[in-house]
Amino acid sequence: MLDLQDIHYQPATSEHPILKGIDLEAHYGAPVMVAGASGSGKTSLVEVISGLSKPQRGYVRWKNKSLNERQRRWLCGVVFQFPERHFLGLTVAQELRLGHRRLSTEDQAKALGKVGLSNIELKQSPERLSGGQQRRLALAVQLLRNPSVLLLDEPTAGLDWSVREEILGLLSDLAKEQVLIVVTHEPELFKNWIITSYQLSNGRLEQMTKLP
Numbered sequence: 001m002l003d004l005q006d007i008h009y010q011p012a013t014s015e016h017p018i019l020k021g022i023d024l025e026a027h028y029g030a031p032v033m034v035a036g037a038s039g040s041g042k043t044s045l046v047e048v049i050s051g052l053s054k055p056q057r058g059y060v061r062w063k064n065k066s067l068n069e070r071q072r073r074w075l076c077g078v079v080f081q082f083p084e085r086h087f088l089g090l091t092v093a094q095e096l097r098l099g100h101r102r103l104s105t106e107d108q109a110k111a112l113g114k115v116g117l118s119n120i121e122l123k124q125s126p127e128r129l130s131g132g133q134q135r136r137l138a139l140a141v142q143l144l145r146n147p148s149v150l151l152l153d154e155p156t157a158g159l160d161w162s163v164r165e166e167i168l169g170l171l172s173d174l175a176k177e178q179v180l181i182v183v184t185h186e187p188e189l190f191k192n193w194i195i196t197s198y199q200l201s202n203g204r205l206e207q208m209t210k211l212p
């Protein structure tokens with residue numbers, strides 16, 4: 001479904017290449033994890049896949065068709081690290097409506113249902129939500145766009161144990177109906193449900209496992 005071929009990426013502001021010949025595949029219902037230490041290039045990889053950055057070389061293809069940056073921005077939903085720090089809406093309802101001016105109540109309810117926030121008070125400030133609810137809201141905002149590929153950058157960072165379990169459970173459910181890619185420096189947390197895992201180091205990606 002999604003595949004990367006020989007991606008090389010070096011932003012103008014970097015002295016060294018960050019990604020050096022990355023190949024990766026991700027399929028519907030078979031969640032992918034990219035593990036790597038801090039500074040290994042995980043966030044850069046998310047930016048390249050989602051069309052926020054342009055690689056110097058290589059292809060990102062969807063269903064065997066190469067996509068440009070704009071097409072990749074349509075294809076992908078990204079939840080960056082600590083999404084709750086970037087909420088802009090004064091209320092939960094406003095947060096959901098940012099970029100979706102014609103959002104129907106039905107679509108809104110569907111997205112909230114998917115992340116387990118069906119009974120939430122929509123008029124409260126996102127800041128009043130619990131840590132777990134804030135992460136769920138950030139996911140709902142992306143799901144509203146119906147992305148074919150969901151990219152999650154360090155989705156468990158900064159969460160305490162019980163909230164982490166809750167978010168991991170939700171992600172494993174979402175993975176059943178999406179192409180889903182998680183990048184993390186805490187790979188052991190995801191091992192129960194990730195199908196394909198890669199290790200990123202020194203700008204190179206190595207596939208670790210592939211279950212049938």
Ligand SMILES: Nc1ncnc2c1ncn2[C@@H]1O[C@H](COP(=O)(O)OP(=O)(O)O)[C@@H](O)[C@H]1O
Pocket residue numbers: 011012013014015018036037038039040041042043044045
């Ligand atoms: N736009 C940029 N300009 C210069 N250096 C960058 C840029 N983006 C990332 N880097 C550097 O590339 C390396 C990988 O960064 P990043 O992709 O954020 O890694 P990770 O998410 O794994 O911590 C780091 O050394 C970082 O400082």
Ligand SMILES: [Mg+2]
Pocket residue numbers: 042043044081153
């Ligand atoms: Mg990062």
